[in-house]
Amino acid sequence: MSGTTQKYRNFVAEPMGDKSVTELAGIGETLGGRLTEAGFDKAYTVLGQYLVLKKDEELFKDWMKDVCHASSKQASDCYNCLNDWCEEFL
């Protein structure tokens, strides 16, 4: 099990508020741009999609791959980030 990144810790440490989608773990500038083009410019919109998919890991990762062409690792990082955030604040 690899350690968590600083980006992950920063996101999970506090309520997301109006954070940009690029502050999600696994979402960089490239994926952030694609998500913004698809209408997911804020982190809470991605969280909404995550909740719409009922926190299903497989569906969420597929959605990530479909929307922004994320890799498996990027999708996994984003899922873990949102999942842990939900466990902490939801």
Added chain:
Amino acid sequence: MADLSYLDTISNKELHKKCLEYGLPNIPVADSSRQVILKRLKSAILGVPVNKKATAAKKTPRRETIHGSKVTPSPAAAAIETSNVKRTANRNSNNSISSRRTIGTVPSFDNSETSSVRTVHTTTTVSDVDSQSEEDDNYNSIYRQNEQYSQIKQTAPRRSVSLSKSGVLTTSYTREVDPLEQEPRDSDIDAPQSHTYERPRAAAAHMLPSYEPAIERSTYRPRYAGLPKIQPLAQTQLNSTSYFDDGGYELPEHNVPRNTFSGSSAPFGHGSTLGSSIRQRQTGGSSNLGGSIARGALLLPTTKIRGLYSQPETTKPNTLYPELNEFYDNRNPDTVEPMDTDSDSDGYDTTAQRTPFEKPYSKNYSQKLSNARRSPLARPQLRPTIIPGEQESLVDQFRRVFNSLDRQYHLKLYLFIALTVILLTFIYVLFSPST
């Protein structure tokens, strides 16, 4: 595929119903999630899981691998040692697994099992990764010793990997580094051959007249430097210096079966076969030597000798064994103290070596010992309590005390100064004009 093409045209509500029909989770279908749900629905209809394999592989916890490690190597797995061909086949399939199997089977040394059961233990642990390479390196050597050990330890219980490794290392260590301790365990397998005990070399070196003036203690020191046990060695050297060969008194060889590493030779005139085990030192001029060459000077350590009985030809200081300086400081070259046979300082002595030789010579040798110790010039005994009933005259005791005080406090010098001052005072009083 023609049947599935209509899914792209149906509405989200109908798509949701389809999902429920095929047993998919009740997930609301939105525009953002429509594509994902369509993929899932198509795969469900076709019965071909799209990402099932990857997901299942990722969802598999690592505990399964750890669980595989908990499978204790059964006796069947020990059969790897016997079949080289099968082991090679396993290594071709998976190197890591085969090496771990090797680890698991090394301690067993069991050849009695068949190799058909080995396929059960294909999942092995990751916890042995640390010892994996080491075991791979040692595998060949261990396997070579396998036949030897299997004969001995076939009935032995199964040991862990670490124990087997340590056992192998201990065996090699005992064989190489500490050959003096002839452990019965090693002697069972292969007796360690100690070259330091080879008597003929040292004896021949000392018996040669050409060597006598040249040999010094310092030439022997390097042999002792690497030895692990220094303290017993020092003690044996001390004991070995105390022998005196005074003409008619022939030192019994067998009383000194000491493994002292001193390299000293047996007394001259003793050509018996027991000479190979003798480690003793001759000090002072020996009539057996047939010359005026001080035999002991060749073998004595080159210490800085001071004091009343100091040796005029002092040589190099004893730097390697500084604790011996004090001991040798009191040495009188004219007198020799016989070795204390009752001493237990010889760490290498064994009762098996000593007992067969003590009885025939005990009476004669003890007499010699007591005579030598009663000598007025004998050096101070380090262990006076060992010899009970030893009586010394009052003059000897006083002389010894005086000598020791003189050595420590320069008593003679102070007495001389005091006497001089007193005499000067008397002279001054006598010849000075009285007032």
